[in-house]
Each structure stands twice: as structure tokens, then as C-alpha cells.
Amino acid sequence: MDTNDSLRVASLWHSMHAISQQLSPTTGCSGIELLEADTFDLHCFQSLTGTKFFVVCEPGTQHMEALLKVVYELYTDYVLKNPFYEMEMPIRCELFDINLTQAVQKDRVALLGR
Amino acid sequence: MIGVGKIKQYSNILEKPLSKGKQEVSLSAFAFLFSELVQYNQTRVDNIAELERRLEDAGYAVGARVLELLCHRDKGNRRETRLLGILSFVHSTVWKVLFGKVADSLEKGTEHEDEYMISEKDLLVNKYISIPKDMGTFNCGAFVAGIVRGVLDGAGFPAVVTAHFVPMEGLQRPRTTILIKFAEEVLQREARLG
DSSP states (O other): OOHHHHHHHHHHHHHHHHHHHHHOSSSSOOOOOEEEOSSOEEEEEEOTTSOEEEEEEOTTOOOHHHHHHHHHHHIIIIITTOTTOOTTSOOOOHHHHHHHHHHHHHHHHHHHTO | OOOTTOOOOOSSGGGSOOOOOOOOOOHHHHHHHHHHHHHHHHTTOSSHHHHHHHHHHHHHHHHHHHHHHHHHHTSTTOOOOSHHHHHHIIIIIIHHHHHSSOOSEEEEOSSOTTEEEEEESSOGGGTTOOOOGGGTTOOTTHHHHHHHHHHHHHTTOOEEEEEEEEOOTTOSSOEEEEEEEEOHHHHHHHHHHO
């Protein structure tokens, strides 16, 4: 999936998230948190500023919220404190990528016990 | 009657002793401030060498002031006259005050007599910064190189100080080396002092 496709999918998700807030029958809804489908689960985390982080995983994967919070922390550290990152642009920060793969690997090891 | 527990009142604010001050500052606050410093300079220069020079100049001002402060506060107004003395001062005292730890290593250059290197596995100012590929060998450690240059200049050891990335096997990120090249007169004076 190249950058343009990712951008398209992300903007689709952003719109769906906003629409779901309006559609919800209960008041005080903050948007979609979990989308369960046949072949995947989509967990979404929304920060206080409205930035959304979502992760697509196998159905039934546990502890994705914790992973999303870790990713949020990595984002604030390695992307927002990077003087060469322009806001709203695709993230091309080496440190962010390295730490992200490390976090996902650690999660995978903990989950699979390998 | 002895006045026990009486706090000494200073009539003049200039007579109050210099307080040690708060020892620590939030790392995030510094990271954001430094990031803004880099971005500010980036919009005002045309090329990378100029950006490095500007960061170094910013660090130079810090270094000059740090030297004065540390000489008064930590060293009892004594000043270093020998090369190794000032280098170990930079390597331990200055690093400890600025970054909370002593520098990783201090080495003498093998190729030239006037070169010394202070290395750091993970420089504090570079902690959250990823250099984009098209900026080549630019290193935000130029700020720290400026600080070292300011300290050395103020202490009477003029030098050219630069920051470089040195890739190391076994480490994912290259370590940063501050290369100090002393001026000719410093070496001559050192030789005279024996």
C-alpha cells in the first residue's frame, strides 16, 4: 500500500469516525473505538486534540488499546519533537519507524509467547 | 543571648549568595524549544553549512556563560591552564551540569597532535531528532559543538569544534563525536609549560 492509498484510506476513516459521532443513539459519543469484521479488527484511539491512531489486527487480538497509547507516546516524542517534520505531512522519521517496529515486535512476542 | 535560628537578612540583593537553582528542566520542554530553534534558523538560511554555523553560534553564547557560571560555582574561581585540565573539565563538569551525566569518552586523535574527541552514544539534543536523508551529514550536535567552543574560547584555548556522526558496529544509531582541533598557539603554550 503506497502513500496515496494510505492517505485515501485514512481520510475515509476520518469521515466515518465523524459520521458515527452524529449517528450514535447515545449522547456523548466520541466516535468508533472498535470495528470488528470477518478477517480483521480495527482499533481506534482518539487523542484529546482529535488526532486518531488506528491499528488493523487479527480478529480477537488483545491489548491493542495499550499498543495504541504507546504509539501515541512515540508520536509525541519522535515526530512532534523533530524539527524536520512538517505538520500534516506523511511521517518519514527514522527514529519513529525504529521505535514503532520495536514496540510492535515486543507486543507480538508477549502475545505469542515466543 | 545568642540568636538561635535567626535567618540572616541581606540588606542588598547583590549580597545574597548565588543559589544553586533548580537542577533539572523538563526534557520535553527543552526538546520543543530546541526543535523550534532549528526550525527558526532553517527558514533563514540557504544551505546546510550556514544552518550548522548558526546553531554553533547559538551554542557559543551558551558555552561562554556556562564557563563563567561553573568556574564560580563549582571550581571556586580557579581556572584551568593545562590542556588536559580544561578537556576533563568539559568532559565531566560541563557535561554533568548540562546533560546530567559525564560524556561517554574522551580520546586523543591518532592522526594529528592537536585533535581530541569527546564521544557520546546518544546526544541529548539529538534524542528525538531524525535527520531526513536529503540533509546529508548535518548534525544538530553542532549546537553542542558551539557550547564546547564557547567554553574553550573563554578559557583561553581557541579551537575549531565540529560534530560528526560516527557509525559503530553493534549500535543501531551512529554515535556522535565532538571533534576539537586546537589552534597552533595552544599547543605551543602547552609545550612551553612542559
